[in-house]
Amino acid sequence: MRYLSANYIFPLHISPLKEGVLQISEKGEIINIFESRTEVPKDKLEILEGILCPGFINVHCHLELSHLKGLLAQKTGLPDFISKLSRARNVEIAEIKRAIIDADDKMQKNGIVAVGDISNTNNSFFIKEESKILYHTFVELFSINKEKAEIIFEEGMELLKNCPTPNSITPHATYSVSNKLFSLLKEQNNGGIVCIHNQETKSEDELFSKGSGALYDFLKQFGRVNKSGMSALQTSLLQMSKQSKIILVHNTYTQKEDIEWTKEKNYTIYWCTCPKANLYIENNLPDYSIFDVSKLCIGTDSLASNSSLSILEEMKELKENTDFDLNTLLKIACKNGAEALGFENLGTFEKGKFPGVNLINELDSIRVIA
Ligand SMILES: [Zn+2]
Numbered sequence: 001m002r003y004l005s006a007n008y009i010f011p012l013h014i015s016p017l018k019e020g021v022l023q024i025s026e027k028g029e030i031i032n033i034f035e036s037r038t039e040v041p042k043d044k045l046e047i048l049e050g051i052l053c054p055g056f057i058n059v060h061c062h063l064e065l066s067h068l069k070g071l072l073a074q075k076t077g078l079p080d081f082i083s084k085l086s087r088a089r090n091v092e093i094a095e096i097k098r099a100i101i102d103a104d105d106k107m108q109k110n111g112i113v114a115v116g117d118i119s120n121t122n123n124s125f126f127i128k129e130e131s132k133i134l135y136h137t138f139v140e141l142f143s144i145n146k147e148k149a150e151i152i153f154e155e156g157m158e159l160l161k162n163c164p165t166p167n168s169i170t171p172h173a174t175y176s177v178s179n180k181l182f183s184l185l186k187e188q189n190n191g192g193i194v195c196i197h198n199q200e201t202k203s204e205d206e207l208f209s210k211g212s213g214a215l216y217d218f219l220k221q222f223g224r225v226n227k228s229g230m231s232a233l234q235t236s237l238l239q240m241s242k243q244s245k246i247i248l249v250h251n252t253y254t255q256k257e258d259i260e261w262t263k264e265k266n267y268t269i270y271w272c273t274c275p276k277a278n279l280y281i282e283n284n285l286p287d288y289s290i291f292d293v294s295k296l297c298i299g300t301d302s303l304a305s306n307s308s309l310s311i312l313e314e315m316k317e318l319k320e321n322t323d324f325d326l327n328t329l330l331k332i333a334c335k336n337g338a339e340a341l342g343f344e345n346l347g348t349f350e351k352g353k354f355p356g357v358n359l360i361n362e363l364d365s366i367r368v369i370a
Helices: 063-068 078-088 093-109 125-130 146-161 179-188 203-210 214-219 232-237 256-264 275-281 311-321 326-333 335-341
Strands: 002-005 021-024 030-034 045-047 051-054 056-061 112-119 134-141 167-171 194-198 245-250 268-273 296-298 357-361 365-368
Touching (some): 051 326, 056 296, 056 311, 063 078, 078 214, 093 112, 112 335, 134 146, 146 179, 167 194, 232 256, 275 311, 296 326, 311 326, 326 335
Parallel strands (some): 002 045, 056 112, 134 167, 245 268, 268 296
Protein backbone atom coordinates (compact mmCIF):
# COMPACT_ATOMS: atom_id res chain seq x y z
CA MET A 1 0.00 0.00 0.00
CA ARG A 2 1.27 3.53 -0.80
CA TYR A 3 0.24 6.88 0.68
CA LEU A 4 1.03 9.65 -1.80
CA SER A 5 0.87 13.30 -0.90
CA ALA A 6 1.83 16.50 -2.74
CA ASN A 7 1.15 20.24 -2.52
CA TYR A 8 -2.26 19.58 -4.07
CA ILE A 9 -4.22 16.51 -5.14
CA PHE A 10 -6.67 16.92 -8.04
CA PRO A 11 -9.13 14.00 -7.72
CA LEU A 12 -11.38 15.64 -10.39
CA HIS A 13 -14.65 14.09 -9.10
CA ILE A 14 -14.30 16.38 -6.02
CA SER A 15 -12.52 19.71 -5.45
CA PRO A 16 -8.71 19.85 -5.20
CA LEU A 17 -7.24 18.97 -1.79
CA LYS A 18 -4.32 20.95 -0.37
CA GLU A 19 -1.77 18.50 1.05
CA GLY A 20 -4.26 15.63 0.76
CA VAL A 21 -3.20 11.99 0.69
CA LEU A 22 -3.97 9.37 -1.91
CA GLN A 23 -3.94 5.74 -0.75
CA ILE A 24 -3.30 3.30 -3.59
CA SER A 25 -2.66 -0.44 -3.77
CA GLU A 26 0.48 -1.87 -5.38
CA LYS A 27 -1.67 -2.63 -8.43
CA GLY A 28 -2.70 1.03 -8.69
CA GLU A 29 -6.25 0.80 -7.32
CA ILE A 30 -7.49 3.92 -5.50
CA ILE A 31 -8.27 2.73 -1.97
CA ASN A 32 -8.93 6.03 -0.22
CA ILE A 33 -8.39 9.81 -0.27
CA PHE A 34 -7.55 11.65 2.96
CA GLU A 35 -8.07 15.39 3.30
CA SER A 36 -5.08 15.82 5.59
CA ARG A 37 -1.64 14.28 6.15
CA THR A 38 -2.42 13.99 9.87
CA GLU A 39 -4.87 11.14 9.08
CA VAL A 40 -2.00 8.90 7.95
CA PRO A 41 0.99 7.57 9.99
CA LYS A 42 3.98 9.82 9.18
CA ASP A 43 6.39 7.01 8.30
CA LYS A 44 4.05 5.75 5.56
CA LEU A 45 3.75 9.09 3.72
CA GLU A 46 5.50 9.71 0.39
CA ILE A 47 5.60 13.51 0.13
CA LEU A 48 6.13 14.89 -3.39
CA GLU A 49 6.72 18.38 -4.76
CA GLY A 50 4.00 19.47 -7.20
CA ILE A 51 0.45 18.27 -7.87
CA LEU A 52 -1.01 14.79 -8.33
CA CYS A 53 -3.63 14.07 -10.99
CA PRO A 54 -5.01 10.95 -12.71
CA GLY A 55 -3.38 9.53 -15.86
CA PHE A 56 -4.06 11.51 -19.03
CA ILE A 57 -6.45 10.43 -21.79
CA ASN A 58 -5.44 11.09 -25.39
CA VAL A 59 -8.78 11.01 -27.16
CA HIS A 60 -7.43 11.33 -30.70
CA CYS A 61 -4.28 9.86 -32.22
CA HIS A 62 -3.16 8.04 -35.38
CA LEU A 63 -0.37 5.72 -34.17
CA GLU A 64 0.08 4.33 -37.69
CA LEU A 65 1.30 7.75 -38.92
CA SER A 66 4.07 8.01 -36.29
CA HIS A 67 6.86 7.51 -38.86
CA LEU A 68 5.86 10.78 -40.57
CA LYS A 69 7.16 12.99 -37.78
CA GLY A 70 8.64 16.21 -39.16
CA LEU A 71 8.11 15.20 -42.81
CA LEU A 72 5.11 17.33 -43.73
CA ALA A 73 5.30 21.11 -44.13
CA GLN A 74 3.55 23.23 -41.50
CA LYS A 75 0.81 25.85 -41.80
CA THR A 76 -0.08 25.10 -45.42
CA GLY A 77 -3.76 24.28 -44.76
CA LEU A 78 -5.73 21.04 -44.70
CA PRO A 79 -6.11 20.26 -48.45
CA ASP A 80 -2.33 20.53 -48.97
CA PHE A 81 -1.68 18.47 -45.82
CA ILE A 82 -3.99 15.64 -46.97
CA SER A 83 -2.46 15.40 -50.44
CA LYS A 84 1.10 15.28 -49.03
CA LEU A 85 0.03 12.77 -46.37
CA SER A 86 -1.34 10.25 -48.84
CA ARG A 87 1.90 10.41 -50.86
CA ALA A 88 4.10 9.99 -47.76
CA ARG A 89 2.33 6.92 -46.36
CA ASN A 90 4.11 4.24 -48.39
CA VAL A 91 7.03 3.17 -46.23
CA GLU A 92 8.54 -0.22 -45.19
CA ILE A 93 6.39 -1.90 -42.54
CA ALA A 94 9.41 -2.44 -40.23
CA GLU A 95 10.02 1.32 -40.11
CA ILE A 96 6.33 2.00 -39.47
CA LYS A 97 6.30 -0.53 -36.58
CA ARG A 98 9.47 0.90 -35.02
CA ALA A 99 7.90 4.37 -34.98
CA ILE A 100 4.67 2.97 -33.47
CA ILE A 101 6.58 1.23 -30.63
CA ASP A 102 8.47 4.45 -29.93
CA ALA A 103 5.27 6.55 -29.96
CA ASP A 104 3.51 4.15 -27.55
CA ASP A 105 6.52 4.24 -25.23
CA LYS A 106 6.68 8.07 -25.30
CA MET A 107 2.97 8.33 -24.52
CA GLN A 108 3.45 6.11 -21.44
CA LYS A 109 6.32 8.32 -20.27
CA ASN A 110 4.11 11.36 -20.87
CA GLY A 111 1.56 10.00 -18.38
CA ILE A 112 -1.04 8.89 -20.93
CA VAL A 113 -3.04 5.83 -19.82
CA ALA A 114 -5.63 5.55 -22.60
CA VAL A 115 -5.88 6.54 -26.24
CA GLY A 116 -8.60 6.77 -28.87
CA ASP A 117 -6.62 5.69 -31.91
CA ILE A 118 -7.56 5.83 -35.57
CA SER A 119 -6.72 2.86 -37.80
CA ASN A 120 -7.02 2.81 -41.59
CA THR A 121 -4.81 -0.32 -41.65
CA ASN A 122 -3.85 -3.11 -39.23
CA ASN A 123 -0.32 -1.66 -38.79
CA SER A 124 -0.82 -0.63 -35.16
CA PHE A 125 -2.86 -3.64 -33.97
CA PHE A 126 0.18 -5.49 -32.55
CA ILE A 127 1.00 -2.77 -30.00
CA LYS A 128 -2.59 -2.61 -28.77
CA GLU A 129 -2.40 -6.28 -27.70
CA GLU A 130 0.72 -5.75 -25.57
CA SER A 131 0.85 -2.10 -24.43
CA LYS A 132 0.14 -0.92 -20.89
CA ILE A 133 -1.92 1.86 -22.50
CA LEU A 134 -5.60 1.05 -23.05
CA TYR A 135 -6.63 1.70 -26.63
CA HIS A 136 -10.05 2.18 -28.17
CA THR A 137 -9.45 1.66 -31.89
CA PHE A 138 -11.57 3.49 -34.41
CA VAL A 139 -11.48 1.61 -37.71
CA GLU A 140 -11.91 4.62 -39.95
CA LEU A 141 -13.30 4.57 -43.48
CA PHE A 142 -13.34 7.12 -46.27
CA SER A 143 -14.40 7.30 -49.91
CA ILE A 144 -16.50 9.92 -51.64
CA ASN A 145 -17.18 7.58 -54.55
CA LYS A 146 -20.59 6.06 -53.79
CA GLU A 147 -19.98 3.21 -56.26
CA LYS A 148 -17.19 2.04 -53.97
CA ALA A 149 -19.15 2.38 -50.70
CA GLU A 150 -20.01 -1.36 -50.39
CA ILE A 151 -16.47 -2.57 -51.03
CA ILE A 152 -14.89 0.01 -48.71
CA PHE A 153 -17.38 -0.99 -46.04
CA GLU A 154 -16.65 -4.72 -46.50
CA GLU A 155 -12.90 -4.04 -46.24
CA GLY A 156 -13.54 -2.07 -43.04
CA MET A 157 -15.57 -4.95 -41.55
CA GLU A 158 -12.72 -7.35 -42.38
CA LEU A 159 -10.26 -5.03 -40.59
CA LEU A 160 -12.62 -4.78 -37.62
CA LYS A 161 -12.69 -8.60 -37.27
CA ASN A 162 -8.97 -8.66 -36.43
CA CYS A 163 -8.92 -5.43 -34.47
CA PRO A 164 -8.17 -5.50 -30.72
CA THR A 165 -11.12 -4.44 -28.55
CA PRO A 166 -12.61 -2.08 -27.58
CA ASN A 167 -13.22 -0.82 -31.06
CA SER A 168 -15.81 0.71 -33.39
CA ILE A 169 -16.12 1.54 -37.07
CA THR A 170 -16.35 5.18 -37.99
CA PRO A 171 -16.34 7.75 -40.84
CA HIS A 172 -13.21 9.90 -41.43
CA ALA A 173 -14.83 13.29 -42.10
CA THR A 174 -17.96 14.80 -43.59
CA TYR A 175 -16.16 15.73 -46.80
CA SER A 176 -14.49 12.36 -47.36
CA VAL A 177 -17.44 9.95 -46.96
CA SER A 178 -20.30 9.43 -49.45
CA ASN A 179 -23.91 9.39 -48.23
CA LYS A 180 -24.04 5.71 -49.09
CA LEU A 181 -20.99 4.92 -46.94
CA PHE A 182 -22.42 7.04 -44.11
CA SER A 183 -25.62 4.99 -44.19
CA LEU A 184 -23.76 1.64 -44.16
CA LEU A 185 -21.74 2.86 -41.17
CA LYS A 186 -24.85 4.05 -39.36
CA GLU A 187 -26.53 0.68 -39.80
CA GLN A 188 -23.47 -1.15 -38.50
CA ASN A 189 -22.45 1.22 -35.73
CA ASN A 190 -25.72 1.62 -33.85
CA GLY A 191 -24.65 2.47 -30.29
CA GLY A 192 -20.87 2.25 -30.84
CA ILE A 193 -18.67 5.32 -30.28
CA VAL A 194 -18.26 7.41 -33.43
CA CYS A 195 -15.22 9.62 -33.96
CA ILE A 196 -15.17 12.04 -36.90
CA HIS A 197 -12.86 14.87 -38.00
CA ASN A 198 -15.01 18.00 -37.94
CA GLN A 199 -14.69 21.58 -39.26
CA GLU A 200 -10.91 21.42 -39.30
CA THR A 201 -10.61 23.87 -42.17
CA LYS A 202 -12.61 27.01 -42.96
CA SER A 203 -13.61 25.85 -46.43
CA GLU A 204 -15.33 22.73 -45.03
CA ASP A 205 -18.49 24.68 -44.21
CA GLU A 206 -18.32 26.56 -47.52
CA LEU A 207 -18.17 23.23 -49.36
CA PHE A 208 -21.45 22.02 -47.83
CA SER A 209 -23.34 25.29 -47.55
CA LYS A 210 -22.40 26.78 -50.94
CA GLY A 211 -20.70 24.06 -53.01
CA SER A 212 -17.48 26.07 -53.48
CA GLY A 213 -14.13 26.91 -51.87
CA ALA A 214 -10.61 25.49 -51.49
CA LEU A 215 -11.68 22.09 -50.15
CA TYR A 216 -14.35 21.74 -52.85
CA ASP A 217 -11.74 22.45 -55.53
CA PHE A 218 -9.29 19.97 -53.99
CA LEU A 219 -11.90 17.17 -53.76
CA LYS A 220 -13.07 17.53 -57.39
CA GLN A 221 -10.23 15.23 -58.50
CA PHE A 222 -11.68 12.36 -56.40
CA GLY A 223 -15.37 12.75 -57.20
CA ARG A 224 -18.43 14.77 -56.44
CA VAL A 225 -19.37 16.07 -52.99
CA ASN A 226 -22.96 17.29 -52.89
CA LYS A 227 -23.81 20.56 -51.23
CA SER A 228 -26.32 20.18 -48.38
CA GLY A 229 -27.11 23.82 -47.65
CA MET A 230 -26.00 23.23 -44.05
CA SER A 231 -22.76 23.35 -42.07
CA ALA A 232 -20.39 20.37 -42.24
CA LEU A 233 -21.29 19.44 -38.68
CA GLN A 234 -25.03 19.33 -39.33
CA THR A 235 -24.50 17.48 -42.61
CA SER A 236 -22.64 14.63 -40.95
CA LEU A 237 -24.65 14.38 -37.73
CA LEU A 238 -27.91 14.03 -39.66
CA GLN A 239 -26.40 10.86 -41.12
CA MET A 240 -25.57 9.36 -37.72
CA SER A 241 -27.51 7.55 -35.02
CA LYS A 242 -28.51 9.51 -31.92
CA GLN A 243 -27.91 6.25 -30.03
CA SER A 244 -24.17 6.73 -30.55
CA LYS A 245 -21.81 8.80 -28.47
CA ILE A 246 -20.12 11.06 -31.02
CA ILE A 247 -16.61 12.48 -30.62
CA LEU A 248 -16.12 15.47 -32.92
CA VAL A 249 -12.41 16.10 -33.47
CA HIS A 250 -10.79 19.51 -34.14
CA ASN A 251 -13.86 21.82 -34.36
CA THR A 252 -11.56 24.69 -35.27
CA TYR A 253 -14.27 26.53 -37.21
CA THR A 254 -17.33 25.31 -35.28
CA GLN A 255 -19.87 28.09 -34.66
CA LYS A 256 -22.01 28.66 -31.59
CA GLU A 257 -25.15 27.92 -33.68
CA ASP A 258 -23.76 24.46 -34.47
CA ILE A 259 -23.31 23.72 -30.78
CA GLU A 260 -26.84 24.92 -29.98
CA TRP A 261 -28.16 22.78 -32.81
CA THR A 262 -26.56 19.60 -31.37
CA LYS A 263 -28.30 20.32 -28.04
CA GLU A 264 -31.69 20.97 -29.65
CA LYS A 265 -31.41 17.73 -31.60
CA ASN A 266 -30.31 15.76 -28.52
CA TYR A 267 -27.02 14.37 -29.79
CA THR A 268 -24.46 13.11 -27.26
CA ILE A 269 -21.33 14.99 -28.26
CA TYR A 270 -17.78 15.24 -26.94
CA TRP A 271 -15.65 18.01 -28.41
CA CYS A 272 -12.07 16.83 -28.84
CA THR A 273 -9.55 19.59 -29.40
CA CYS A 274 -6.05 19.05 -30.82
CA PRO A 275 -4.54 22.55 -30.43
CA LYS A 276 -0.96 21.77 -31.47
CA ALA A 277 -2.11 19.95 -34.62
CA ASN A 278 -4.42 22.85 -35.49
CA LEU A 279 -1.50 25.25 -35.19
CA TYR A 280 0.68 22.87 -37.26
CA ILE A 281 -1.76 22.42 -40.16
CA GLU A 282 -3.99 25.50 -40.22
CA ASN A 283 -2.27 27.87 -37.76
CA ASN A 284 -5.58 28.54 -36.07
CA LEU A 285 -7.43 27.49 -32.89
CA PRO A 286 -11.11 27.01 -31.98
CA ASP A 287 -12.98 29.68 -30.03
CA TYR A 288 -12.90 27.78 -26.74
CA SER A 289 -15.41 30.08 -25.05
CA ILE A 290 -18.34 28.56 -26.99
CA PHE A 291 -17.96 24.92 -25.86
CA ASP A 292 -19.44 23.18 -22.81
CA VAL A 293 -16.23 22.53 -20.82
CA SER A 294 -17.65 19.37 -19.26
CA LYS A 295 -17.73 17.83 -22.78
CA LEU A 296 -14.36 19.12 -23.93
CA CYS A 297 -11.45 16.66 -24.18
CA ILE A 298 -7.97 16.59 -25.75
CA GLY A 299 -6.20 14.68 -28.53
CA THR A 300 -2.68 14.96 -29.84
CA ASP A 301 -3.57 13.89 -33.40
CA SER A 302 -0.64 12.12 -35.09
CA LEU A 303 3.09 12.81 -35.27
CA ALA A 304 2.47 13.77 -38.92
CA SER A 305 0.99 17.00 -37.55
CA ASN A 306 2.58 17.33 -34.11
CA SER A 307 6.05 17.43 -32.59
CA SER A 308 5.05 15.27 -29.60
CA LEU A 309 2.30 13.02 -28.25
CA SER A 310 1.88 14.82 -24.95
CA ILE A 311 -1.38 15.88 -23.32
CA LEU A 312 0.62 18.15 -21.01
CA GLU A 313 1.95 20.06 -24.04
CA GLU A 314 -1.60 20.41 -25.38
CA MET A 315 -2.75 21.69 -21.97
CA LYS A 316 -0.12 24.42 -22.13
CA GLU A 317 -1.63 25.66 -25.42
CA LEU A 318 -5.10 25.55 -23.86
CA LYS A 319 -3.87 27.46 -20.82
CA GLU A 320 -2.38 30.18 -23.01
CA ASN A 321 -5.49 30.54 -25.14
CA THR A 322 -8.30 30.30 -22.56
CA ASP A 323 -9.06 31.42 -19.03
CA PHE A 324 -9.60 27.81 -17.81
CA ASP A 325 -8.27 27.21 -14.29
CA LEU A 326 -6.02 24.24 -13.53
CA ASN A 327 -8.84 22.03 -12.20
CA THR A 328 -10.82 22.59 -15.41
CA LEU A 329 -7.77 21.91 -17.59
CA LEU A 330 -7.14 18.64 -15.75
CA LYS A 331 -10.77 17.55 -16.09
CA ILE A 332 -10.46 18.17 -19.84
CA ALA A 333 -7.22 16.15 -19.92
CA CYS A 334 -8.41 13.22 -17.76
CA LYS A 335 -12.05 12.91 -16.67
CA ASN A 336 -13.84 14.09 -19.83
CA GLY A 337 -11.61 12.02 -22.12
CA ALA A 338 -12.24 8.86 -20.07
CA GLU A 339 -15.99 9.52 -20.33
CA ALA A 340 -15.78 10.15 -24.07
CA LEU A 341 -14.00 6.84 -24.68
CA GLY A 342 -16.05 4.92 -22.09
CA PHE A 343 -13.10 3.94 -19.86
CA GLU A 344 -14.95 3.78 -16.54
CA ASN A 345 -11.90 2.83 -14.47
CA LEU A 346 -9.93 5.91 -15.53
CA GLY A 347 -10.06 9.69 -15.35
CA THR A 348 -10.60 10.45 -11.63
CA PHE A 349 -9.30 9.36 -8.22
CA GLU A 350 -12.62 7.77 -7.24
CA LYS A 351 -12.29 4.70 -5.00
CA GLY A 352 -12.01 1.44 -6.90
CA LYS A 353 -10.62 2.99 -10.11
CA PHE A 354 -7.17 2.31 -11.60
CA PRO A 355 -6.54 5.73 -13.16
CA GLY A 356 -2.72 5.99 -12.97
CA VAL A 357 -1.06 8.80 -11.01
CA ASN A 358 0.88 11.70 -12.53
CA LEU A 359 3.03 14.19 -10.66
CA ILE A 360 3.25 17.52 -12.45
CA ASN A 361 5.01 20.71 -11.62
CA GLU A 362 3.56 24.03 -12.91
CA LEU A 363 2.70 22.22 -16.17
CA ASP A 364 6.46 22.12 -16.83
CA SER A 365 7.50 18.59 -15.97
CA ILE A 366 5.83 15.27 -15.45
CA ARG A 367 6.63 12.04 -13.60
CA VAL A 368 4.52 8.89 -13.72
CA ILE A 369 4.10 7.92 -10.07
CA ALA A 370 1.86 4.87 -10.39
ZN1 LIG B 1 -6.92 13.01 -36.92
